[in-house]
Amino acid sequence: MSARDTILATIRRSLKAEGDEAGRRQAVEARLAAPPSGIVPKRGQLPHEEQVALFAEMATAVDATVERVAGPGQVTQALSRFLRERNLPQAVVRGTDPYLAGLDWESVPHLRTKTGIADGSEEVGLSHAFAGVAESGTAVLLSGPENPTTVNFLPETHVIVVEARDIVGDYEAMWSRLRDRFGRGTMPRTVNMVTGPSRSADIEQTLLLGAHGPRRLHLIVVDTP
Amino acid sequence: MVEITSPRFKANAREALADKDLQRALTKVPSGFIAKRAKAREKLPEFDALRDRARDIKNHTLAHLDLYLERFEAKVKENGGHVHWAADAAEAREIVLKICRDLDARTVTKGKTMISEEIGLNDYLEEQGIEPVETDLGEYIIQLRKEHPSHIIAPAIHVNRDQVEADFRRVHGHLPQDRDLTAPETLLGEARGILRDRFLKADVGITGANFLVAETGTSIIVTNEGNGDLTQTLPKAHVVLASIEKITPTLQDVSQNLRVLARSATGQDMSVYTTFSTGPRRADDPDGPGEYHVVLLDNGRSSMLGSEFEEMLRCIRCGACMNHCPVYHTVGGHAYGWVYPGPMGAVLTPSLIGVDKAGHLPNASTFCGRCEEVCPMRIPLPKMMRHWREREFERHLQPATQRWGIKGWAFFARRPALYRAASGIAMRLLGAMGRKRGRFASLPLAGGWTSHRDFPSPQGKTFQQQWAERKR
Numbered sequence: 191m192s193a194r195d196t197i198l199a200t201i202r203r204s205l206k207a208e209g210d211e212a213g214r215r216q217a218v219e220a221r222l223a224a225p226p227s228g229i230v231p232k233r234g235q236l237p238h239e240e241q242v243a244l245f246a247e248m249a250t251a252v253d254a255t256v257e258r259v260a261g262p263g264q265v266t267q268a269l270s271r272f273l274r275e276r277n278l279p280q281a282v283v284r285g286t287d288p289y290l291a292g293l294d295w296e297s298v299p300h301l302r303t304k305t306g307i308a309d310g311s312e313e314v315g316l317s318h319a320f321a322g323v324a325e326s327g328t329a330v331l332l333s334g335p336e337n338p339t340t341v342n343f344l345p346e347t348h349v350i351v352v353e354a355r356d357i358v359g360d361y362e363a364m365w366s367r368l369r370d371r372f373g374r375g376t377m378p379r380t381v382n383m384v385t386g387p388s389r390s391a392d393i394e395q396t397l398l399l400g401a402h403g404p405r406r407l408h409l410i411v412v413d414t415p
Numbered sequence: 416m417v418e419i420t421s422p423r424f425k426a427n428a429r430e431a432l433a434d435k436d437l438q439r440a441l442t443k444v445p446s447g448f449i450a451k452r453a454k455a456r457e458k459l460p461e462f463d464a465l466r467d468r469a470r471d472i473k474n475h476t477l478a479h480l481d482l483y484l485e486r487f488e489a490k491v492k493e494n495g496g497h498v499h500w501a502a503d504a505a506e507a508r509e510i511v512l513k514i515c516r517d518l519d520a521r522t523v524t525k526g527k528t529m530i531s532e533e534i535g536l537n538d539y540l541e542e543q544g545i546e547p548v549e550t551d552l553g554e555y556i557i558q559l560r561k562e563h564p565s566h567i568i569a570p571a572i573h574v575n576r577d578q579v580e581a582d583f584r585r586v587h588g589h590l591p592q593d594r595d596l597t598a599p600e601t602l603l604g605e606a607r608g609i610l611r612d613r614f615l616k617a618d619v620g621i622t623g624a625n626f627l628v629a630e631t632g633t634s635i636i637v638t639n640e641g642n643g644d645l646t647q648t649l650p651k652a653h654v655v656l657a658s659i660e661k662i663t664p665t666l667q668d669v670s671q672n673l674r675v676l677a678r679s680a681t682g683q684d685m686s687v688y689t690t691f692s693t694g695p696r697r698a699d700d701p702d703g704p705g706e707y708h709v710v711l712l713d714n715g716r717s718s719m720l721g722s723e724f725e726e727m728l729r730c731i732r733c734g735a736c737m738n739h740c741p742v743y744h745t746v747g748g749h750a751y752g753w754v755y756p757g758p759m760g761a762v763l764t765p766s767l768i769g770v771d772k773a774g775h776l777p778n779a780s781t782f783c784g785r786c787e788e789v790c791p792m793r794i795p796l797p798k799m800m801r802h803w804r805e806r807e808f809e810r811h812l813q814p815a816t817q818r819w820g821i822k823g824w825a826f827f828a829r830r831p832a833l834y835r836a837a838s839g840i841a842m843r844l845l846g847a848m849g850r851k852r853g854r855f856a857s858l859p860l861a862g863g864w865t866s867h868r869d870f871p872s873p874q875g876k877t878f879q880q881q882w883a884e885r886k887r
């Protein structure tokens with residue numbers, strides 16, 4: 191018998207599952223077909239404008255910085271200003287995301303962008319979030335050519351553009367949006383939920399920012415005019 | 416295989432108490448973790464209801480474990496990944512080796528995984544000429560020290576800053592000897608620099624999994640450093656080591672569990688990186704691993720189902736039980752002698768390596784009940800420790816003094832009048848002996864208790880006497 195068969199047989203034997211095969215299968219299928227959503231904290235159940243405010247508040251509480259701009263037209267200038275204030279080079283690496291590509295790059299001619307994956311030589315990565323989750327100030331990023339995963343982790347500074355209209359109250363609402371986009375049971379290769387910049391408390395439980403991932407996380411929340 | 420020293424628990428504990436560096440490190444455990452968890456709990460009114468929910472989800476999953484595993488396997492395959500089943504540690508090691516060999520791997524980077532410890536993977540890979548590189552800062556530190564984790568989420572909690580500095584100076588010999596490493600940031604920065612290079616050059620990346628999702632064929636890791644993400648994104652293959660009970664039915668169910676995991680572990684609402692991985696790099700992906708493998712390890716767990724230890728399989732490895740355990744605070748993690756320390760280890764270790772080797776662990780408890788109180792999965796840890804004690808007693812593995820003690824107690828307990836008289840006498844005797852100081856530093860036949868803590872001297876009457884008085 192293969193290890194697979196042995197393990198599954200032992201599980202069935204231990205559970206004394208032999209008698210009720212049909213009933214058990216039905217219970218599993220039912221749950222997968224219509225996942226019960228369980229307990230969703232009240233914290234995120236707010237009017238949308240307050241969800242956006244909560245998102246910013248929660249993200250700030252975990253050491254991210256947040257700036258809100260009135261429309262897509264202001265994003266590149268906000269980005270350039272952020273880099274200047276932090277003494278960072280005017281250069282970012284980003285994927286082929288159409289929203290990012292469509293931003294007003296002409297107003298910031300000194301800001302260089304490299305399109306593609308990060309290889310560890312870039313100081314700043316720029317991504318466009320799939321969603322923001324208010325209950326914990328979490329940005330959600332999907333892998334692919336639009337927003338390559340390496341951009342989220344290799345540069346020391348990560349700037350994420352979050353459209354205000356993509357901010358939802360809770361994880362469950364985020365998963366429904368993902369299902370709407372990809373279909374039930376289907377996922378992008380990687381979904382990154384990012385809550386603040388990288389950190390470690392492994393030396394004497396002293397919290398330090400900037401372990402292996404970005405030391406700085408800056409969120410630009412964009413309103414849709 | 417990690418050397419098992421659980422049979423020497425008592426000696427281990429004695430040594431731990433005498434170890435000044437360890438004792439210094441352990442003083443920080445209660446203040447840090449306990450306060451942070453309490454605060455996180457306070458901020459989320461639904462926290463306790465979510466714990467009930469998380470328990471129910473896991474109970475449902477365990478009752479249908481075979482079916483969810485089959486679904487998970489089918490979904491992983493659908494997404495171009497591979498699933499390998501391992502009945503025991505040796506099988507799991509060989510599966511990983513074969514994946515590495517097929518890719519001509521020289522080095523593997525590793526995210527934090529307790530399953531790797533359980534199957535003794537690092538030593539095995541080294542023997543086979545493959546270099547494993549731990550990338551979680553705590554794991555990296557203990558790998559340099561040739562030690563094992565002493566805590567399931569804070570593996571180097573027993574090491575202090577000065578020791579880390581000494582290790583870095585010893586191992587990072589190519590860096591200037593006179594560099595200043597006083598600030599903790601500089602230690603972190605140095606590790607970051609060295610490991611960055613290892614990430615970029617590794618052939619295979621190995622991570623654990625906090626959850627596996629049956630609905631989508633997804634593995635999930637939860638980290639704060641981002642090391643797990645670099646480990647799994649950059650190399651040619653991502654290998655996930657997971658035990659079979661990590662399965663969760665749906666993304667909704669996982670969301671419920673995530674809300675209790677980080678809060679119970681570190682007091683964060685959410686860890687920094689929660690990463691969902693489904694299959695290898697897609698056709699249009701510019702980055703990500705070319706291969707995706709999940710190794711499903713049983714190693715005794717399937718036989719725990721249906722037994723009095725089944726509930727232990729709900730454990731999500733948050734570490735709250737050890738963070739709140741007075742025994743863990745006193746002896747640290749290594750004394751438990753194998754991979755899993757603290758209350759969860761005291762229950763799980765005998766299940767996995769046998770009560771003959773780990774029989775002392777379920778005794779490492781004051782039965783204060785705090786572990787069960789804080790466990791997000793509501794696992795009745797003290798009850799299960801008692802089960803082990805009973806089993807151990809039945810097997811006559813207890814030393815003669817304990818057997819005699821319990822038999823003696825049983826003799827009196829079956830004869831109520833005699834019991835009252837005898838315990839009354841003993842109580843007065845003890846009371847008279849201890850009254851001066853209020854406690855005993857040593858008691859005949861109770862050396863195991865009194866050599867490291869004082870036994871409070873009885874204050875007056877026996878429980879039965881008090882009960883009888885109350886009723887009147």
Ligand code: SF4
Nearest residue numbers: 730731733734736790
């Ligand atoms: S037994 Fe409970 S408290 Fe302990 S690690 Fe497991 S889930 Fe956490």
